[in-house]
Amino acid sequence: MAISFDTKHNPIIGKPEQLEDDLVVITADNASPMTFTGTRSYVLGTDNLIIIDPGPDNTQHFNFIMKYIGKRKLTDILLTHSHLDHSPLSRRLKDETGASIIGFGSADEARTSFMKKLSSSLDLGGEEGIDKYLVLDEKVVENQILKLNNYSIEVVHTPGHLSNHICFSLKERKILFSGDHVMGWATTLISPPDGDLGSFMGSLEKLSKRDEKIYYPGHGKSLREPKQMVLAQIAHRRDREKQILSSISKISRTPSEIVDEVYIDLNPMLKAAAIRNVLAHLIDLYERDKVSTDKFSQTAKFSKSN
């Protein structure tokens, strides 16, 4: 099932867009086929401020954020995950303002034991785009309530895109900052060993049981019907799984060959990402005894188990 994404989005780079009385978003100048129109940095508060995902280490973006902060105080920097387009600017902002950097932990913080085993023993590739210099002042855990300024912000651990991925919920207002877990312009990249499809599906199921009414994602427009999008993404991944299984039911194939068979009208610039997504599915299917292979790598052949 194809998901209908709203890809009409033309944010003005650096211009704060007012989303709520106490919330703006500032878009960074890093648009690309992987980041869509650029990273969305959210600034919450009216007097003391909190920023969610300051973005890439980009001087222009830093200057736009500092201009918006003005004479006010930035107290906290919340990170949904440690990809290079989300967390690096936290260091410069902290140096300038003294704000605390809050996140879940290192990129491999919550890797499953199977994924840890694969990553340590095999040439799995991946690990692209990780912020290797991440420093946190405070590590948070699932369902922790952060009392920051006048806000109660719940931590929702959503591993899958990255094992340290979290969403932040303003529970009373039914608002979720969804990072790269659920976005409105495309499904997220799942690249093993950082990306884990089994965990990702669990995180989508978790969100499907929550009642937030609006998602503010790391890229693209706000999602006004987020539950519908979460359910559509679950269905989409299940369909993809069926397509992959059927493409290897008679002959074994590599992830690249599977992509050529099942991704229709793929932008050639996204083929590498699609291969990583297929590998993520194959690892998940292997863990569930549905596919077999003699090695785990991008060039290995996979076949359907009997």
Ligand SMILES: [Zn+2]
């Ligand atoms: Zn990311």
